[in-house]
Amino acid sequence: MTDKKIRALIELELQKSDPDWALIENASRGQVDSNPSTVRFTVDAGHIQRLGAELVGKQDTALSELIKNAFDSDATSVTLDFKDQDQAGGSLTITDNGSGMSDDVIRSSWMRISTASKVDQPLSPIFRRVRAGRKGIGRFSVQRLGKRLRLETRPRGSRDGFRVFFNWDEEFQPGRDLHDVFNRIERFDKAPDHVGTTLEIEDLRDAWNDKAISRVWRSVLLLQPPFPISRRASDVVGRVQDPGFAVVINGTSRAEKSVQFSIDQSFLSQAIATITASVDGSGVATVRLVSSKLGVDDAQTFPEQYLLTGPVEFTTHYFIYSSSTLSGMTQSAAAEMGRTFGGIRIYRNGFRVLPYGQASDDWLQLDLDVSRRDLLVPANNRNFFGHVELTTDCNPLFEETSSREGLLENEAFHELRRFVRNAVEWSAKRIAATRNRKQDAGQKDFVAQPRRPSEVLQGLLDEQGAATKGGVSAEALAAAAAAASDYEEKIEKERAAALEYEEMLRLLASLGLSISVFGHEVKGAETSLSARLALLADAIAEVGDVTLRRRLERQQSQLQAASARLFDIGGYIAGLMSSTESRELRSLSVLGALNRFADQFSNYMRKQQVAFQIDVRPSTLRTTLMHASELDSVLLNFLTNSIKSMRQAKVAKRKVRMDARADGAHVVIGFEDNGLGIDEKSRARVFDAFYTTTMAADDDGIAGPGTGLGLRIVSDIAASYGGNAVVVDPSAGFTCRFEFRILAEAPSS
Template identity: 40%
Template sequence: MYNTLEELKTALQQELSKEQFNFERISELNERLLALDPQATRFTVDAQHIHRLGFELVGKQETALSELIKNAYDADATYISIDFKDYDKAGGTLIIRDDGNGMTSLDIRDNWMRLSTSDKEKNPISPRYGRSRAGRKGIGRFAVERLGKQLLLETKKKDETKLIRVYFDWENQYQSGKLLTQITNLIEQVIAEQNTHGTTLNIGKLRDKWTKNDFIQIWKYVLFLQPPFEIPLRHRASQNDSETYAPDPGFKVRINSQLRNEAVPEFSLEKRFLANRTALIKGWIDTEGKGYFQVHSEILEFEVKQDSEDNYQDVGPLEFEVSYFIYDSKLISKVNEARKFGKQLGGIRIYRDGFRVLPYGESNNDWLQLVIGERNRLLNAKNENFFGHVALTSAENPTLEETASREGLVENEAYKKLCDFINECLEWAVLRVASYRHRQLDIKQYEPIPENRQPSMQLQRLIDELPKKLEKLPVETQQEIISEIKQVKKEQSRQEAQRESERQQEIKYAEMLRVLASLGISIAVFSHETGAAVTRLKASLMNLQSLTLSACQNSTEINEHFGQVEQTTNDLGELANYINAQIDSSVKRNKDNIALYAVIQTFIKQFQNYLNTWKIAFEWDVTPNYLRTALMHYSEINAVLFNFLTNAIKAMERSNAEQRRIKVTATKQGNFAIIRFQDTGAGVADNIKNRIFDAFFTTSAQNRKDEIAGPGCGLGLKIVSDIAKVNKGFVRLSEPDTGYGCCFEFGVPISSKQLKLSEV
């Protein structure tokens, strides 16, 4: 080993003594000398690592292109020109020019040629315009290797007289088996005009064949690389510091000499797409982590705001803006064209420091889980229904960091909270839109058309009058005309009969929907209460087993546990009978005269444990106790009681009622059986009293975790209203008794037998 070290030492001394250094030879000897260090070891980097950085970390060509655009923006460029040549052929050329600050040879050595440099971390603000630098990982420059096999880099600073040129042959130079530090790229300096500045990347032998559709997709991506709408400009320069920077003239992207507004005419967002939105949804988080929502609709003529009940301090201050589209011919004149735009452009994108973060907002990316999971059952919306952006900054949202591959954010707790905040806002806004949209719509009464107004009867009258009007014509002509009209009348009668049959089917279908809705509620109750009963049963059995194994010395305690097991089992049996009765009546769709005393008694018994959990006192009375309704579905009464109950629980929780009490009474008033449901909540505000029975109108939070009361979706009171109307009854707000804050009254006709008895 000594001889080897001596040989290396001698060879290195010889190279250093020469008048002209052979830097490649010195580098090689230095590496070999370090490798023989007996007391230490060092990392070395294979030359092919460049390929992995460029081609593997930056997986998509559009991501690679975006990194190069970000570099130009970070260099204070006011424009970047992207020119494809022979892009429809393998091995084409891509030339990217900008008018940024440019680089010196020292900049190239210390920053551009250094892997994962921290220069932008140390200098997060650009020197001329004070921009918050978008590229921060130090690997964006190797995106050029992803795009092509060769690169000619030309760059010049404004005050320099020479342009610097460096050539890279990624395929032939950076091969596996060579050390990265031993690969050299010669620097050439060329005389240039002193006032010119910027950087040009001439990327040769493009790796991908670019079809016309690929090119359009790239344009679409570049179109949204920066928001196509104004977003708040934020950077990490303080107010005082920003005064030292020159005014930012903006940043434009050109592809093949076209600006983004000129390139693809069908992407004229403002006139052909955004003008068709149903509503504009906005949300923001302040410095204290408080969230706020706002929805405005010019079509539906309303604007409302809401405060979030959660805190988003971990996310940091941000803003987002989303256009919401409902593809309905009643709202959009050219609905097919609008839907086409929605499929092309729809999605909610994320922008960080003014630049887009992929893949959020792509057609195949469901980062908010709008399509999959439980959320779509409420929203009933996809990416194509939304178009907007979330604006983040690295300064105010440091926990929302991009991954090393620059394709997405790190999915940490802050990211999950961000998703929760946007989803909460979208759910709230969509429900508000639905509420205003359906406010004037009401459940169909399905009243048959009076016989004297049916078209066939009107036509028959015309036939009867025809002989008098046609008496001057020959008899044969009269008969021919009347015969033709009768044929028309016959066809008209057939169509009326068919429509009446379809109308009856619609009635049955609507009733079935209400029944299924009530059945779903019962199943939810069953699953919750059954789970609780089974848990209690298992606990009792475990205690019983433990005591039995301890030699049965305490028979009294054992008997107590036996009693608990027996009571829990009985509760489970009663609950099973209750749900079986619900399902049976729902499936058969039979109507009956509902005995209100038995229904209310059974209902309260099933929810007694739940009411005890919430420390709610329950009082009820039915007078007379034999009071029955007219024919209706058994499950409909349960749905009414359940929706009143959940609203009451949420109202008392919101108002922090000291005494939580519910009072239910059923009485006969005239020809109606009226259920009064009262609670000690704060009541209904005057400004929403005329809207509480609208579909999708809700005042409850969307993030409520209670299994029974659940999140409000704005359908509960609408269902109650529909049940009342279809049974020729009513539901209304009424004056509560002393000590109560809210009262709902639900009335339906009493049974025909009781009606006759009352008349007698």
Template identity: 60%
Template sequence: MIDQKASQRVEELRAQISAELEKDNPDWRVIENAGREVVDSDPDAVRFSVDAAHIQRLGEQLVGRQETAVSELIKNAFDADATEVLLTFESQNAKGGTLVIEDDGSGMTDAVIRSSWMRISTDAKSVEPRSPIFDRIRAGKKGIGRFSVQRLGEELMFETRPRGLPFGFRVRFQWDTDFIVGSDLHDVFNRIERFAKAPDDHGTRLEICRLRDAWPTPAIERVWRSVILLQPPFIAQSLLVSGAASPVTQATNIDPGFRVNINGTSKEEKVELFSLERSFLSQALAKITASIDADGSAVVKVFSDKLSVNDETKVEKKYTLTGPVDLEASYFIYQRDTLSGMNMAVAANMGRNFGGMRIYRNGFRVLPYGEQRDDWLRLDEDVSRRNLLIPANNRNFFGQVLLDTDKNPLFEETSSREGLLENEAFDELRAFARWALEWSTLRIASARNRKRTAGERGFVREVNRPSELIKRIIENKPEPTASEPIISKIQFLEVQDAVEAYEKHVEEERASALEYGEMLRILASLGLSISVFGHEVKGAQGALGTDLMLLKDLIDEMPDGALRQEIEAQFDELQIASDRLFDIGGYIAGLMSSTESRALQELSVKGAIERFERQFSEYMTKQNIIFHVRVDESHLRTAPMHASEFDSVLLNFLTNSIKSMKKAKVSERHVSIDARLIGDLIIVGFEDNGVGIPPENEERIFMPFFTTTMGTEDDGVTGPGTGLGLKIVSDIAESYGGSVAVAVPTNGYTCRLEFSVLAKK
């Protein structure tokens, strides 16, 4: 029955088509609709259809922000070889206003309107990646930018004047009334009109009516910000052309640049107002340039005339996915001594509004990189967490990364034009840009004698005393005259800066001393508690030993059987635990005894390590640890030091190794200690096969209270982790002329710490 009805319907449609074709003026839409229904009734084939409301969704979902929509339309003018685009807002302070965008580009022919403008997601710009007159690289290639007009307003009057033709074309689009849910996109037609014009008149005019959003002054300022930064600010000045554009012919192919005018204000005037290039970027403390060549080799350069820095480094890593990349940045520190007299508040405000590292692809900006809340290089995150102590927020940089479609084919914008696809090439680009900026700013910090990372040890900042500056001013000051003051305002400001810097230095030293004092108080209280513990254990040793002997005699008198066997097993465990307790008690008592005299003595390194091994051999056996000692030079002796401090170093290393190996869940745990003489230092190496130490923590592990083992299992010896152990080791090493550091482990091990002290003279 269904097949019969379908066949009957097909016959009706064929008759309708035949009747329409016999007319003098057939209605081709009727024929097209009937023909499409015949094709769709084919029982052996299906095809997609498109709801007319899909046009609405494209505009709303692919273009999220109104500034992005305007930027996309400006890019279209650029692609059409326009030299100027004019934006005029009318009644824009409330919804329902009008925006007219007009350019002097090449315009569109009837065929281009049908094949490109009216075709969703066309590949026309991919097929022709460069513009025909000025050979510009196309800014858009996905064929969706035109739907920005739907995002902006309810109605569009599209008017285009193709170059060289005596007529133009006009099309009206009613987005909200024609493209509605339930209608087939094939059934929505827009009438195209022709109008007369001069052959040399060319360009495109978009009149967007009934704007969906209000455009108050702050919104238009955001558009200006987007326009100014649409192309890289370092080269924007070279693209500006004063006065009217000179006539352009296809024979010259000289690109005169691209100008934007919004409500009568030109881009040149606005750039002057923001003063990005001329009055601000020239005040940068340093200039950073970096590049990746076609072979993946990277180089980074940093130059600062103010600090006499001109450094360059070649990156060891190869960047095989990015393709050739260029990076440029101006680096600012918003302090009086780095701004050469520029107002700090003004400079800081510029940083907040315009700072950041932007990405430009084919000469046009890719959002959101470099926006105020964007942190694609994770600079703000690391500065806020004090992983970096140098000024390295996004607002400290004014720069860009330059990409090109031909040279960097793995980088593609998302369909919403809000960012690049985050593939492996993007990850590689991010790592390169971050490394280049961090290396450069660390070089500047070093030149300024500033602490660079939270874990940088042994750092001593040079601070000029205010009295030295005043003395220098007096010595260099000529005799005062009636017309000249004894001390100028500039010299007063120098003294003020010196006083503020010195006060800040004193406060930092005071804070550091308080923190260190707090650590010492904690250690002192721990030391007293441990001393009492050791004394009590030693005092209880005799009584507990006697009780255990009596208990053993009672067990021996019990008849054989399961109960006696169970009690004997429990007794053996109790005996082992008590022996371990007495070992620890004796160890602590011995440490306290050797420390009480405060006498320093030369230590045999091999003897101290072997004694430590014997003391903890039972515990290490219980922990399934295979212990290796490699000290071939038995004559090695340290400079005079406390034996308890040397033991404390080894114990801290051991407890950390045990935690690391537990975390790694290795079946066979290995710990190795070696010692050797290098110059006048004895180097003690301690290795394990645990999880190792991440590179970012290699300096931080020696900071007080830094720990990665909070909440871990406490077995009575290793402890839960307080973050003080390796800080104590570091202080012991430094107090005896040595140091402690993470080193490269030998084969079979994943972590190596090296502790050094002065050898016996």
């Protein structure tokens, strides 16, 4: 429309006794936006859906936000009633007895995105609660939960209540201007003391089964700190006594449900120590460790100053899940509590900030360093149960992200992480020192001195002197003490090695799941990429410029080779991880297995300039019943070791030879290369766990760095099938030879 027509439309509408103000606003906005000398931001109506569906990604996070809103409104109770929640399409009604909202507040706060009202009014008016919400997006949690909303609110002291209806999916559609979406508001009569807000959420987007409800309860019960947060005088003066905040879900109260999901004193009493730490106003950090079980009461002041965090306090209980540290509670039950509730959480203004302290969150990098054995003490996240306190007044540099899941990782956050990590690490090491345990990998020549049975026997020997009257000679007691000591030393070494091995195998098992997904995805992309490479080749063939066509053909050829290598790896992984290949026990053709392995890595070997040789005699040689994936794993370990060895030796003509022969009831598979070789002293050690000479980073994606477990796994596989793995003298022209011996296929009767 022209400017003249827009003006005429507005003038005509203004002459009416009941003008259409929405039409006038729309026309005026069009007139303003048509000004060629100015521009301004506009908002698509679909942005509302993105705020709800994307910024508040998890359904239990969304529900927690709505509970926080009830808390902010000075509610003393909030009730959640689900109906038909077993599948999507049910309904949820959330009712609180808070202060409610006037129509002005609905317009200026509820209907305004990212309002600053909670910043301008950080405390609730009645109980002076520190408001949990800051970003003004909590209301969009209802959009995340359901497709329609009926909001009914009853403001305190007013005789009018208000209802607003929202149909998120139909009204807030992408392509519409947010200014053009209007929601109907209704007034109704009420008593001045009838207060609160009701949210009726219909057509739920997710099912809420028992597990989902349990997650909500855990979220509700841990929404506020598990231990009392200190209240400073400035927080208390002038407040009306806060009667508390109760939550009821489907008729079950928070107090009743706490019986099932509680962190009660019977569990906390099992902690081996309590750790309290703080940063004062000058940035000085101290930590105190108290353990009644070990008789420890120690403190430490850190040399680093923490100048950005502001005054911070944190408390945690420290658990060691072993029979020697637990009493009246089984080790498995305590460990399960640790897995469920363990971790150090962060609370801001009295409310929990996710994801810190979740089972999957490692914000202090404790799990990482324990798994890498940089820390040898029990110091996983599950070994700690506690919280860090932050407030807006004392810690102004900490801000939650717009999704309400995490803090902005600024310098203050990094400083806080260092403080908490230093405190828990120092405490765990102090406990380890008291228990005479090794603390980290950097401790050289550490010798543990636990009280062994041999020491008890030695004590008896010392008390009885040179002889005993009970018929047992001093010599016999001395021999018993020596035998017990030798046995214990052997068992302790084996146990320590086994624990290291098992921990690494657990990590490798977890890694295997990710590798399986990777192999599946690469395999799935092969057909699509191959087709497009063929189309690209056809397109290049039609290029008229000969020089350009040849250059493109070279690039296409290199891309073809790179993709072939990628698909080789993906196909190998997919085959290795498939259920039939990795789980089925069957007799394997040795020649077939070696040929398949060589074919799978043919492109890779050409790139590495390695010549492959295979010699199997007789060609009918077969293994005992075994997992095909295990033989692949053996060959891959040999291959990666060979590649790294030849690369380090800078061999000009690299070669690898695989052979196999029958040796009585066994099959012997040999693997040779012409790399650096293995000296006589190292031959016996290469199959030990964690022995490696290739820990440095390697630029090759297949060979990679060494972990010291590959050849140990090879040895274990051989032993499980009645054989062994050894290093022997190589054939002529080679420098290193491994032999993998297992039982052959049993002859048919």
